Amino acid sequence: MREFVDVAKALSDSTRVRILIALKGRELCVCQLVELVGLAASTVSKHMAVLRHAYLVDFRKEGRWAYYRRVGRDAPKRAQAALRWLDSSIEMKKGMVDDATRLAMILEIPVEELCRTEK
Amino acid sequence: MREFVDVAKALSDSTRVRILIALKGRELCVCQLVELVGLAASTVSKHMAVLRHAYLVDFRKEGRWAYYRRVGRDAPKRAQAALRWLDSSIEMKKGMVDDATRLAMILEIPVEELCRTEK
DNA sequence: TGGTCATTTCGCCACAGAACGAATTATAGT
DNA sequence: ACTATAATTCGTTCTGTGGCGAAATGACCA
Structure with a gap:
């Protein structure tokens, strides 16, 4: 019960859902996720902590x-x-498609380059 | 996407989950739900609106x-x-069992009597 | 050892949402 | 028409959570 609600809470934020969809079938570095969702690294890190505590992701x-x-x-x-x-x-529509193409572009860039803070 | 998150939000509150479980296989009156969860009628009504907007319940x-x-x-x-x-x-454990027995007691009482405000 | 850099933690602000009681709406009964 | 009552809506309060930047952490490199 408690656990179920925790999982539901983890799924009740669109940023976290976008991340989980991006993680389907592959692993991604934090800096890639930051690039994908366009939020501060600290925010993304917090989201990942929520997903971890719901046992939805591992790292x-x-x-x-x-x-x-x-x-x-x-x-x-x-x-x-x-x-x-x-x-x-x-379903693949609206924002999801945008994320998919955006993610494809991100995956083109080597992680070492993507993570350079300047940019 | 938006819709998915809305449903997840609807499921991310323990009171609403308790209500949905109680509603499995039967319909219940608001006053019965109030009795079950022990919250103000206005609060329960709001919860039901959330569940309705997520298309999880009808009335x-x-x-x-x-x-x-x-x-x-x-x-x-x-x-x-x-x-x-x-x-x-x-899974049926902890709070869920309590709810089940409590609900059984509530179902014993005719609605007309249960809804009497005094009590 | 000192510096750089990816990530996390901390402190803060702003807003969403859960709770209540009071007021409102709508229906039943007299 | 009037009253009683089940449910909802409104207004308020308080807690929880998402967001950021700054500071802390930990790993690599020189």
Whole structure:
């Protein structure tokens, strides 16, 4: 019950949903997510903490970078069910398409270059 | 997308989740829901408006009473999928059992009597 | 050891939303 | 028509959360 509501809360913000959709089938670095959603790094980091606590994402640190990915089969069932619900509910339209093309462009750029703070 | 987040928001409050669980397989009057969750009628009414706008519940008015029920097959797919997700995620434990027995007691009382304001 | 840089944590502000009681609306009964 | 009452809407208060920039953390490099 408590856990269910926590997961629902995690899914009840459009930025977090955009991130989860972007993470479908791939892992992404924080700086790539920052570029995708166009918010401050601290804000994105906070969002990722929310997703982590709901067991919707996992991450690994590689040097200075943190790569986030969706949780796998070892995650709680409610998290997997939530991701299935998300994927089955989202239709590709409006903002989603924009994100998809934007993400494609981001993936073109090497991470080392993308993360340069100046830009 | 927008719609998905709205549904997720509707599910991200424990009172609303309790109500949706109570509504599984039956319709309930507002005064019964008030009795169940123990909140002010105005608060419950607002919760029901949120659930309505997310297309998770429907209602019919019978005289002074308003009977709420879960939406049926004619509702948006995302709403039905959300309810399926809810049902599959909730396990009967802790607060849920309390609600179940409490609801059983409430159902014993005729609505006309239950809605008497004095009590 | 010191400097740079990606990420997170902290402190703050602004707004969304959950709660209540009071006022309003609508229906039933007299 | 008047009263009673179930439900909703309104106005208010308070807590929770999203946003940012600044400071702290931790890793790499020189």
